[in-house]
Amino acid sequence: MLLQLNHIYKWVKQGGKRVFLLNDISLQVKEGEFISIMGPSGSGKSTLLNVIGMLDEFQEGEYDFLDESVHTLKEKHRSKLYKEYIGFVFQAYHLIDELTVYENIETPLLYKNIKSAERKALVADMLDRFNIVGKKDLFPAQLSGGQQQLVGIARALIAKPKLILADEPTGNLNSKQGEEIMRLFKELNQEGVTIIQATHSESNAEYGNRIINLLDGSKVKA
Amino acid sequence: MLRNYIKIAWRNILRYKTNSVLNILGLAIGLVSVMLIALYIQNELSYDTQFDQAERIYRVNMKGKMGDNSFYAGYTPPPAGDALVDQFPEIESATRIYQPDNTKLAYEDAANPKVFNESEILAVDPNFLEVLSYPLQKGDPTTCLQEPNSIVITPQIAQKYFGDINPLGKTLAYGDGKKSLQVTGVFEDLTQYPASVKFDALMPVANFNDVTYFNWSWVWLNMATYVKLTPQASTHPASLTRLQSRFPEMLKVQAAPAFERIGQPFEEFLEKGNYWKLYLQPLSDIHLYSQGITSSITEQHDVKSLYILGIIALFIVILACVNFMNLSTVQSVKRSKEIGIRKVLGSQRKQLIKQFMTEVLCYTFFATILAFIMILLILPVFNGLTGKDLHIQAFFDGNLILLIVGIIVFTILLAGIYPAFFLTSFNPIRALKGKAAKTTKSSFIRNGLVVFQFFIAITLIICTLVVFSQLQYTQQKDLGFGKDRVLVINNAESLGSSALSFKKELIALAGVDEASSSSGMLTRGEFGDFYTPKPTADEPNITTDISLSSYLVDDAFIETLGLEVKVGRGFDKRFKDSLSVILNETAAAQIGWKNPIGKQIRYPGGNMEYYTVVGVLKDFNLESLHTPIQPFALFAEESQSYDTRTSFISLKISGEHTERLINQVQDLWKSYSENTPFEYSFLDEDLAYAYQEDQRLASLFTVFTILAIFVACLGLFGLIAFTAQQRTKEIGVRKVLGASISSIVKLLAINFLKLVVLALILSVPVAWFAMDNWLQDFAYRIDIPIWAFLAAGALALAIALLTVSFQAIKVAIANPVKSLRTD
Ligand SMILES: Nc1ncnc2c1ncn2[C@@H]1O[C@H](COP(=O)(O)OP(=O)(O)OP(=O)(O)O)[C@@H](O)[C@H]1O
Numbered sequence A: 001m002l003l004q005l006n007h008i009y010k011w012v013k014q015g016g017k018r019v020f021l022l023n024d025i026s027l028q029v030k031e032g033e034f035i036s037i038m039g040p041s042g043s044g045k046s047t048l049l050n051v052i053g054m055l056d057e058f059q060e061g062e063y064d065f066l067d068e069s070v071h072t073l074k075e076k077h078r079s080k081l082y083k084e085y086i087g088f089v090f091q092a093y094h095l096i097d098e099l100t101v102y103e104n105i106e107t108p109l110l111y112k113n114i115k116s117a118e119r120k121a122l123v124a125d126m127l128d129r130f131n132i133v134g135k136k137d138l139f140p141a142q143l144s145g146g147q148q149q150l151v152g153i154a155r156a157l158i159a160k161p162k163l164i165l166a167d168e169p170t171g172n173l174n175s176k177q178g179e180e181i182m183r184l185f186k187e188l189n190q191e192g193v194t195i196i197q198a199t200h201s202e203s204n205a206e207y208g209n210r211i212i213n214l215l216d217g218s219k220v221k222a
Numbered sequence B: 001m002l003r004n005y006i007k008i009a010w011r012n013i014l015r016y017k018t019n020s021v022l023n024i025l026g027l028a029i030g031l032v033s034v035m036l037i038a039l040y041i042q043n044e045l046s047y048d049t050q051f052d053q054a055e056r057i058y059r060v061n062m063k064g065k066m067g068d069n070s071f072y073a074g075y076t077p078p079p080a081g082d083a084l085v086d087q088f089p090e091i092e093s094a095t096r097i098y099q100p101d102n103t104k105l106a107y108e109d110a111a112n113p114k115v116f117n118e119s120e121i122l123a124v125d126p127n128f129l130e131v132l133s134y135p136l137q138k139g140d141p142t143t144c145l146q147e148p149n150s151i152v153i154t155p156q157i158a159q160k161y162f163g164d165i166n167p168l169g170k171t172l173a174y175g176d177g178k179k180s181l182q183v184t185g186v187f188e189d190l191t192q193y194p195a196s197v198k199f200d201a202l203m204p205v206a207n208f209n210d211v212t213y214f215n216w217s218w219v220w221l222n223m224a225t226y227v228k229l230t231p232q233a234s235t236h237p238a239s240l241t242r243l244q245s246r247f248p249e250m251l252k253v254q255a256a257p258a259f260e261r262i263g264q265p266f267e268e269f270l271e272k273g274n275y276w277k278l279y280l281q282p283l284s285d286i287h288l289y290s291q292g293i294t295s296s297i298t299e300q301h302d303v304k305s306l307y308i309l310g311i312i313a314l315f316i317v318i319l320a321c322v323n324f325m326n327l328s329t330v331q332s333v334k335r336s337k338e339i340g341i342r343k344v345l346g347s348q349r350k351q352l353i354k355q356f357m358t359e360v361l362c363y364t365f366f367a368t369i370l371a372f373i374m375i376l377l378i379l380p381v382f383n384g385l386t387g388k389d390l391h392i393q394a395f396f397d398g399n400l401i402l403l404i405v406g407i408i409v410f411t412i413l414l415a416g417i418y419p420a421f422f423l424t425s426f427n428p429i430r431a432l433k434g435k436a437a438k439t440t441k442s443s444f445i446r447n448g449l450v451v452f453q454f455f456i457a458i459t460l461i462i463c464t465l466v467v468f469s470q471l472q473y474t475q476q477k478d479l480g481f482g483k484d485r486v487l488v489i490n491n492a493e494s495l496g497s498s499a500l501s502f503k504k505e506l507i508a509l510a511g512v513d514e515a516s517s518s519s520g521m522l523t524r525g526e527f528g529d530f531y532t533p534k535p536t537a538d539e540p541n542i543t544t545d546i547s548l549s550s551y552l553v554d555d556a557f558i559e560t561l562g563l564e565v566k567v568g569r570g571f572d573k574r575f576k577d578s579l580s581v582i583l584n585e586t587a588a589a590q591i592g593w594k595n596p597i598g599k600q601i602r603y604p605g606g607n608m609e610y611y612t613v614v615g616v617l618k619d620f621n622l623e624s625l626h627t628p629i630q631p632f633a634l635f636a637e638e639s640q641s642y643d644t645r646t647s648f649i650s651l652k653i654s655g656e657h658t659e660r661l662i663n664q665v666q667d668l669w670k671s672y673s674e675n676t677p678f679e680y681s682f683l684d685e686d687l688a689y690a691y692q693e694d695q696r697l698a699s700l701f702t703v704f705t706i707l708a709i710f711v712a713c714l715g716l717f718g719l720i721a722f723t724a725q726q727r728t729k730e731i732g733v734r735k736v737l738g739a740s741i742s743s744i745v746k747l748l749a750i751n752f753l754k755l756v757v758l759a760l761i762l763s764v765p766v767a768w769f770a771m772d773n774w775l776q777d778f779a780y781r782i783d784i785p786i787w788a789f790l791a792a793g794a795l796a797l798a799i800a801l802l803t804v805s806f807q808a809i810k811v812a813i814a815n816p817v818k819s820l821r822t823d
């Protein structure tokens, strides 16, 4: 078992009333799964991914990640945990504009205190793998959307995470670019990386081996 | 990691150019101000500390009270030094300084003889250089002043008289008597030597008969005495106090005969509530902590001005830091996305804080380099302003470099910590959405910082205005005499008996209205001694001893100086005035005479003769408005009441063709006194010189105030630029909906103007308090003018408005379509 959510509730107060963003979510994810979260806009997909990625708090429920109970961990410990095991891919890529492709990919390694020589080797491998060696000295603004997302994925993978959380990774891409990214995910999944993606697209969801449907913060049967 | 941080910092500096320029420039100006002020203060603090065993050296000061007059003086009677060494084993040695009036030196051996008036020649005891170790380049400090006919000179004097010839053994002629003095030593270059006693040449005090003559006197206060204590006595404050507590006993014994001789038995003198005391002042205190202690031998500044400058420097640095904080936090919207990503990628807050501190470090690094370049350019100007000779090298020796490093670290912490903690506090999800900075808390802090900056700027403006109006006032106040169009010729004593015909010839010149000779002159010091007014039947209850300063003058003096005779008459050829005296109102009032005319005062310091009061003068200031009016008298020249050996000739001139007139006077002078250089000055300029220190402080004040305002404006400029940019879209929409440019400028400006007004309200009481305090130093002072506050407020508003408008108009006139398209 990679992670397990038990009766997670997340709400915000609005005008004195609770508005539930996540409503009694329970979920078990085994290592090597490829899960697609689907649902209409505003249904809570991003919120759920953020909770799983430990970027966001929740009010009630339990969350175990690799046998650690996340809900009881201190911020510092939590960040160590996700730094070690989780990679993020965003719809808007979220590359650092001031850094080159090479430096963007390298950044997570810096935060893991990996030696310079090893960093070089790892980044070089990654550039190689995604065929972007020629682009390594360019800045994000000089890349196409698809290329930026490739860099985003390379960056998510560089620290060899067990889990990749992808929030509409193809949302800003045309269908051909989107397909390429999904095939890449499939490949990664076959190599053993667990993937959870949020998506609107049925066809993208098909790449996964399990689909979770959300509506107003609750899981619904498909 | 560090390399990565620096790389990002560098790219950010390049990317946000306006912001970077504002930050770096602001910090650099802050640093320049601190560095300049630190140099200045260091120089002031270093006075008299470089002498060997300086901590064992003290000046013997005198405090006395005679009737209603009390004083502190850096002078002692001539025998005090020897008596102290004699009586107290704790006092190892004593040395004295006497400031002769005559400063004329001549080199007569050369083919073309050279004669100059030097600005400062001091007479000292033979052991002077053993106590105060001024460094010699040539000569032996222990022997070079042993022979009375020796003189030790500065390299500048050597160059002036002897050129490149070795001056040792050469002969200089001193004074009007052309006394031959042999050069026995040459000092190192002393122009930068921070000592409170400055001179061009030293010669033994044995050359001066008046000193020898007054060797018995315990009331003739014309010599400065310095003593060196044993290490034991000087290191224990308690033993120092004990030592000084034994001085009164000694004085009682030593001074008694002298007081007896001037008709003032010492015991009786003390019983009347008077006192006459010696005390020790540490050498290192003389330059800065001698307010109210009279001395024309030492250069005495007010330590208060150092505090003021220090505070201003601190303010400017804080202003620059505040700019930095402001500009960084407003940038947080732009930076929040990066911060969010980094957090998601696993950065801990600590690491982000480090990253931001590295950025601050980079800014500070560039600012420091810029500051040093600016200092190199500015230092000559600053030296002109302060009358000092400061060098940038001074940073690298001593503690100054530590101080500067300390200030830089302080800057980094102050400027960096708030933004670093603020920017990294966001939740990554919110940060990624770019929503981080729009919290009310941060805008509250930002507004607070703007108010703070303007508070400081406005306070400084008000203070500067008040300082200037006080100076204006002191220089324009009716001093009780006509200071304009009075030409004063020095060295008239060299004319001897021909002075009379010289005056006659001067009067005959076109453009000369009056000509007068006198033993003293306003701003140049006066003769002072004790007199005993004589009670009469009609006014029996008067003060029977008074100290009077006085001049010996001819009958034209009152006319020439434009003094006003209140009662009685001035000196007049038709009367025999050799036993007449003219008092000022203060003197008459202090004695207690209602009808002074015809009353008499006796002069115990002379031949016990009586002088009859023939007139009373309206009070006038002898020195500057720093000093209150003292009892003063005029005696007639022919009284020869005392011998001062100085003489001035003053001319009241019409003020037309002054240049030509001066040439004529000079020619005439040459025909009378071939060997004495012609030296003249205008009385109003001499008076201005008395305010030089104030003037200097005022200019320093102004310079740094302008810098402070500039830095504050940089910050405001950055803030408004940012706000305008942030609201580009809103402004675009408003314009499309038909808003006018002026309404948009108003929209952007109104908020900032409110802040400036708030700052103004806060600064009024603070500036009031500070200036009220400062003005207490002046004997004659202005009321704090209301207009200074109004002007400062108007100025600050105008500056703010200008800064704001520039940005606001730029945004307002931009094409709305374009601004809508940009994100
Ligand atoms: N901080 C917040 N305060 C209040 N409501 C919030 C907050 N964050 C998210 N929401 C609400 O929570 C709901 C779920 O948002 P979420 O971003 O998870 O939806 P989503 O399923 O990812 O939608 P989309 O497909 O459009 O990305 C939305 O209705 C949103 O308005």
Ligand SMILES: [Mg+2]
Binding pocket: A045, A046, A047, A167
């Ligand atoms: Mg979403």
